[in-house]
Amino acid sequence: MxxxxxxxxxxxxxxxxxxxxxxxxxxxxxxxxxxxxxxxxxxxxxxxxxxxxxxxxxxxxxxxxxxxxxxxxxxxxxxxxxxxxxxxxxxxxxxxxxxxxxxxxxxxxxxxxxxxxxxxxxxxxxxxxxxxxxxxxxxxxxxxxxxxxxxxxxxxxxxxxxxxxxxxxxxxxxxxxxxxxxxxxxxxxxxxxxxxxxxxxxxxxxxxxxxxxxxxxxxxxxxxxxxxxxxxxxxxxxxxxxxxxxxxxxxxxxxxxxxxxxxxxxxxxxxxxxxxxxxxRVSLLWPIIEKLQGLSGKSYDDETHAMRIVTDHVRGAVFLAADGVSPSNREAGYVMRRLLRRAIRFATELGVENNVLAPLVDVVADIYADSYPEVGEKRETIVKVLQKEERAFRRTLNKGLRELRHIAKENRPITGDDFFTLSDTFGFPVELSTEEAQRQGLVLSTDWRAEFDDRREEQRRRSQAATKLGAHE
Missing domain, CATH: 3.30.930.10 (Bira Bifunctional Protein; Domain 2)
Structure with missing residues (x-):
């Protein structure tokens, strides 16, 4: 069965x-x-x-x-x-x-x-x-x-x-x-x-x-x-x-x-x-793997880890979109954004450097259209939501990777300030930045998390002050 x-x-x-x-x-x-x-x-x-x-x-x-x-x-x-x-x-x-x-x-x-x-x-x-x-x-x-x-x-x-x-x-x-x-x-x-x-x-x-x-x-x-x-x-x-x-x-x-x-x-x-x-390898996931093999020209046996991540994350994002979630920097939308950006990052590693999400959405929608009609009925909307996120992240992905490579050449631990810059300037969620840094063999400073949280809190306070100033004006 x-x-x-x-x-x-x-x-x-x-x-x-x-x-x-x-x-x-x-x-x-x-x-x-x-x-x-x-x-x-x-x-x-x-x-x-x-x-x-x-x-x-x-x-x-x-x-x-x-x-x-x-x-x-x-x-x-x-x-x-x-x-x-x-x-x-x-x-x-x-x-x-x-x-x-x-x-x-x-x-x-x-x-x-x-x-x-x-x-x-x-x-x-x-x-x-x-x-x-x-x-x-x-x-x-x-x-x-x-x-x-x-x-x-x-x-x-x-x-x-x-x-x-x-x-x-x-x-x-x-x-x-x-x-x-x-x-x-x-x-x-x-x-x-x-x-x-x-x-x-x-x-x-x-x-x-x-x-x-x-x-x-x-x-x-x-x-x-x-x-x-x-x-x-x-x-x-x-x-x-x-x-x-x-x-x-x-x-x-x-x-x-x-x-x-x-x-x-x-x-x-x-x-x-x-x-x-x-x-x-089950029938709910293998067709996505097969499509990914076709898009990348690489085999599942050789690129197992990356293909599993792309497959899982895109499927999850499709269902979140079907239930009304959009990528954002808050709560459920933040998790969806993290799933999509991880999927895009690993798709890039597979050699798929453009338009990976839309073809995979079609495969997911075909798999689930009979059992979950809402996924098939919202196919076009889901594609638009995911494509918008892919275009936005693709613009910053290479810049962020270059920044990480630049830090690596400095032969020093990566700090919370570095991670904040990657998040604030390049749109890298901190979880993706730390994962990528570890993949590149970078050493993380012992207090990077506290530094990152301090910078984020400082930015939040400044944003609040700017909002109040604008209201008075």
Whole structure:
């Protein structure tokens, strides 16, 4: 199955099992000032998970486009993207572990066709300090599913990611962790404020034996290692507790209604379906790579890192534009500008020195026009928005690169004043400037950030003074 077929099959299966299919939310939340972007399928539904009644009922499902700008520096490896689609289903006080885990298993194995021998899971190891039991129920359900498929289901206690890095999972199918398998808005049980909900979760990973474990992430591989062999493809949160008030504020109480919050990465499941540890080879991304190969005359195998960055960033920017975002120097617009300027910079490295964005917008729009009609319908507007940003940045890109090369010849650390000049004069976002400086092997001064912030604050004060003076005149 390709990604488009997986998306359709998931929604069909959820509808058959009594879920109402709800519309996706905007990438830019309009009623949540705490975050710039919708970063998970759960985020728009949080108030319903906290107890508010949803008008569509207590069984819901959708496919939610997401943006996680915090992952921008990770893009370039085989699995991180700033934009992705999240398959989601929710039970608001209806079914729980006994139905959710087999339903997810059936989707992966019976519908998508994944090999049960390559599926590994993790569950919550318990927290004696807070009186939260070890999640033997989830482990037993997984054991039964594995055994019925003729797969061994050994268990191992790893507790922390660090311990897992030292000892590995020793081939165990089910790994127990503590904070890594606990969900709350704040983190582990200790970090939760009074009144907040949370609960254990069970994560599912697909194993790629063809990947050599990267020992930079620990001596041995295990489910929660970033070493590359295990790719997380889904997570079921069993939200059943709230932090309760008490003499020491450490108590937990059961929620009146237990909820299920499932999220699965569409691109990652699609990668597992084609037995590729590289998510950029799935049907939602590979056509963009192919177009980029044609524009640059270079191959993906030779220019993997740069092509992944351009592909991811342009796709994300297209969806942001479809949801009404324009490049700017503030909030969501600033992130969009950073994505586009990084894409343009890496396209230049590939030898595409003009008009890279418009041809890639067409490819993205063709990929998503059926599933997200708004992307196809707004194609011309999106092209205009992105082309305008490309023309503006192209005018300053070469000047900024020359300035960096000039600094490099001075054989000195690059300072906050240098970065401010690059930002103020040449239009380089500071994140792009620091990244480019490091790519050129420049040493950054130890206090460059404070210097940069001081210059920016000084400019802000001057701008305010000029505005007040103009008003008096």
């Amino acid at each position: 390709d990604a488009q077929q997986i998306r359709a099959a998931y929604l069909a299966m959820m509808a058959e099992r009594g879920h109402t299919i709800i519309d996706r939310a905007s990438l830019v939340p309009h009623d949540d000032p705490t975050t710039l972007f919708t970063g998970s399928g759960m985020q728009p539904l949080l108030r319903f998970l906290l107890g508010e009644t949803h008008p569509a009922g207590n069984r819901l499902a959708d496919v939610q486009p997401c943006v996680r700008a915090q992952d921008i520096e990770e893009v370039g490896d085989n699995r991180h993207t700033t934009f992705f689609e999240m398959l989601g289903n929710w039970s608001l006080g209806d079914y729980f572990k006994a139905e959710q885990i087999p339903m997810f298993w059936s989707f992966l194995v019976d519908v998508v066709g994944l090999d049960p021998n390559r599926i590994y899971v993790s569950v919550f190891s318990g927290d004696a300090e807070h009186g939260i039991p070890r999640d033997e129920e989830s482990a037993d359900i997984w054991t039964d599913l594995f055994q019925k498929a003729g797969v061994s289901a050994d268990r191992v206690d790893l507790i922390t990611e660090e311990h897992g890095n030292d000892v590995g999972n020793q081939g165990a199918r089910i790994a127990f962790y503590q904070d890594k398998n606990w969900w709350s808005r704040a983190g582990g049980p200790n970090e939760m404020p009074v009144g907040d909900p949370g609960g254990p979760d069970s994560e599912v990973f697909y194993y790629f034996p063809q990947v050599v474990h990267d020992t930079a992430y620990g001596r041995f591989p295990h489910q929660n290692s970033d070493g590359g062999q295990y790719l997380e493809i889904g997570n079921s949160v069993f939200m059943q507790y709230r932090r309760a008030a008490g003499d020491d504020g450490a108590g937990f109480a059961e929620l009146p209604h237990r909820n299920v919050d499932y999220g699965g990465g569409l691109e990652r499941i699609a990668a597992a379906a084609i037995d590729s540890p590289d998510v950029f």
